[in-house]
Amino acid sequence: MKEKKISITDIAKSLGVSKTLVSMVINNRGDINGISKKTQKRVWAKVKDLNYKPNMMARSLRLGKSNIIGLIVSDISNSFYSKIARNIERYAEFKGYNLIICSTEEDIPREIRLINMLKDRQVDGLIISSSQKDSIVFDGLIKDNYPFVLIDRYIPGFKSNYVGVDNIKGTYDGLMHLIRQGYDKIAVFAITPTYVSSINDRIVGYMKALIDSGLNYNKNLLKEIPCNNIKPVVKEELKKLLLPKNKINAIFAINNSIAIACIEYLNEMHIKIPEDIALISFDDIDFFKLTIPTVTSVEQPIEEICKQAIDVLENEIDTNGNFSVNEKQKIILPTNLIIRRSTIK
Amino acid sequence: MKEKKISITDIAKSLGVSKTLVSMVINNRGDINGISKKTQKRVWAKVKDLNYKPNMMARSLRLGKSNIIGLIVSDISNSFYSKIARNIERYAEFKGYNLIICSTEEDIPREIRLINMLKDRQVDGLIISSSQKDSIVFDGLIKDNYPFVLIDRYIPGFKSNYVGVDNIKGTYDGLMHLIRQGYDKIAVFAITPTYVSSINDRIVGYMKALIDSGLNYNKNLLKEIPCNNIKPVVKEELKKLLLPKNKINAIFAINNSIAIACIEYLNEMHIKIPEDIALISFDDIDFFKLTIPTVTSVEQPIEEICKQAIDVLENEIDTNGNFSVNEKQKIILPTNLIIRRSTIK
DNA sequence: ATGAAAGCGCTAACAC
DNA sequence: GTGTTAGCGCTTTCAT
Numbered sequence: 001m002k003e004k005k006i007s008i009t010d011i012a013k014s015l016g017v018s019k020t021l022v023s024m025v026i027n028n029r030g031d032i033n034g035i036s037k038k039t040q041k042r043v044w045a046k047v048k049d050l051n052y053k054p055n056m057m058a059r060s061l062r063l064g065k066s067n068i069i070g071l072i073v074s075d076i077s078n079s080f081y082s083k084i085a086r087n088i089e090r091y092a093e094f095k096g097y098n099l100i101i102c103s104t105e106e107d108i109p110r111e112i113r114l115i116n117m118l119k120d121r122q123v124d125g126l127i128i129s130s131s132q133k134d135s136i137v138f139d140g141l142i143k144d145n146y147p148f149v150l151i152d153r154y155i156p157g158f159k160s161n162y163v164g165v166d167n168i169k170g171t172y173d174g175l176m177h178l179i180r181q182g183y184d185k186i187a188v189f190a191i192t193p194t195y196v197s198s199i200n201d202r203i204v205g206y207m208k209a210l211i212d213s214g215l216n217y218n219k220n221l222l223k224e225i226p227c228n229n230i231k232p233v234v235k236e237e238l239k240k241l242l243l244p245k246n247k248i249n250a251i252f253a254i255n256n257s258i259a260i261a262c263i264e265y266l267n268e269m270h271i272k273i274p275e276d277i278a279l280i281s282f283d284d285i286d287f288f289k290l291t292i293p294t295v296t297s298v299e300q301p302i303e304e305i306c307k308q309a310i311d312v313l314e315n316e317i318d319t320n321g322n323f324s325v326n327e328k329q330k331i332i333l334p335t336n337l338i339i340r341r342s343t344i345k
Numbered sequence: 346m347k348e349k350k351i352s353i354t355d356i357a358k359s360l361g362v363s364k365t366l367v368s369m370v371i372n373n374r375g376d377i378n379g380i381s382k383k384t385q386k387r388v389w390a391k392v393k394d395l396n397y398k399p400n401m402m403a404r405s406l407r408l409g410k411s412n413i414i415g416l417i418v419s420d421i422s423n424s425f426y427s428k429i430a431r432n433i434e435r436y437a438e439f440k441g442y443n444l445i446i447c448s449t450e451e452d453i454p455r456e457i458r459l460i461n462m463l464k465d466r467q468v469d470g471l472i473i474s475s476s477q478k479d480s481i482v483f484d485g486l487i488k489d490n491y492p493f494v495l496i497d498r499y500i501p502g503f504k505s506n507y508v509g510v511d512n513i514k515g516t517y518d519g520l521m522h523l524i525r526q527g528y529d530k531i532a533v534f535a536i537t538p539t540y541v542s543s544i545n546d547r548i549v550g551y552m553k554a555l556i557d558s559g560l561n562y563n564k565n566l567l568k569e570i571p572c573n574n575i576k577p578v579v580k581e582e583l584k585k586l587l588l589p590k591n592k593i594n595a596i597f598a599i600n601n602s603i604a605i606a607c608i609e610y611l612n613e614m615h616i617k618i619p620e621d622i623a624l625i626s627f628d629d630i631d632f633f634k635l636t637i638p639t640v641t642s643v644e645q646p647i648e649e650i651c652k653q654a655i656d657v658l659e660n661e662i663d664t665n666g667n668f669s670v671n672e673k674q675k676i677i678l679p680t681n682l683i684i685r686r687s688t689i690k
Numbered sequence: 691a692t693g694a695a696a697g698c699g700c701t702a703a704c705a706c
Numbered sequence: 707g708t709g710t711t712a713g714c715g716c717t718t719t720c721a722t
Contacts, residue, residue: 023717035691061402061403061406062715082424100443100444290636291635292612354699403698407700
């Protein structure tokens, strides 16, 4: 029932030439190999006529290259990562690659399974925002000269390609703004696992800003929120922090999900932002322009991250992963502080 | 430099058996083909030892099946579609498929290119939320018995697999709620292209509700917003609709992007929801729980849509697209009206 | 200016 | 129980 697909052999036969010749022509190597213009025309005509499409599987098998790259993120339905995905897809297409997108749900074994699966599928290279704590899996990839680039999160002490932002400075800038506005009891809501570099660096930036401003770092104002149970825990912790004995006057939300949870609770309690409490968040999202008040945030240059990631990866793929560990690229991009109403008294 | 990949031949050689035998064992057909337990053990041991991974390209080429499915949506960074993507990915993985996700940006030629590209890549089947106006491209797919299922949007008068919601009834229910609350001058902000079934059906539902309630349908209250320039146009149109001579008292936003634009403008103008004007939107998003006031919306059962779509597609793939046109499945799921503060006086 | 043949890694039909 | 052979569709080396 299913009509047989036209193959290169069909073209060759019906034209009375060899497969070799047809292959050369359709790969635009006709001139180089001295195939006569006339024959080339005939081949192209037949290709159109029979509606021939090369079989990518066969080509990939033969060439050992699939022209597919893989993207692994922790949650594709999170606005930050879906924007990453959209941009990566665009640049990848431009370079002739297709994209397989996978979402790990912050589940480490699942991430490992996905990495192996994509590798087994002969995917040419990987772009990964990893939840891994150590570099074991990636050591393996490097040993196999398998091309990959980490984005968003790096593994401390591990040399690999990486594209991300300066989370320390981004946070520092945001906090200094807050402090300049007169806020001096600033709580930070981090998210577990806090070992993830982006989160950890943001905590470091927070501490640094406090210290540089002569404010005390009080570890009771640092709360760790489990990533799979954000809303209830934020609520509970926030409640405590608002008691008279703590009486914080500002919150630094380490990512947009945390910020959203904070807003929800503060609304519920009729606690006014920024009069009663200021709010600043990492990751700018559209939503922050719409809330009352609008929310100050630290924006990441998503397009640039994606562009650089693809460039680095393509480079790796083209050189067949033949870079020594010392030549791996670490690209750190600047963030952008967007000041809105939530931090202005 | 790149270490040669271990192939089935390496396993066979090092064990002194045939490739066939190895192939049977690793595909769990050892018992069926009467391979001795002992030999099977030896094979598996060697597989572990050499860290052998089957080459999917070769397998796909041989089997004529890639175990990849494609998902095409108009904008992966839109929350509705990124949720669709996440869910489809989950179900697909469960069934042993990988997912290639593509985003068309509502660009019809691009959509056609992507469809052809995926088909050429021997992707086993497609799930598409299409922007096509007519069925030409899909007629071609059907002629080739190429498995696909439309989601979210169908092509009127075209018989194909489809999974979506009852947009007419969903809208109708929402509007009736609005009308029961006493709102009687309800504007609708549609989005272009309005020929897209989901949008068109929502407009129909809107009209139906007005008529059934004895309200006049006034075509001046139906505004079409270009999808690539939502905010400025919404602003402009909303401004006009709020003039004394029109003085609408409620807005039906045909999707979440429009609703967001409306909220932004109303906030800006200090126009109170729902006191000055009520707001209801199609597509529930997290954001609607966070705004002041919270926003009433028509929710789509995303998980169910994805589950059904995968089931239908898998069925098509397994039967090799051998269904006649009359057996194509059209699955229409119910929506869920979530009443929040934005429509309650 | 063109073609024959080999082989990428795998599975299935058919031996023995 | 196990092996031989053929072939999926393509590209490449080496001939002619």
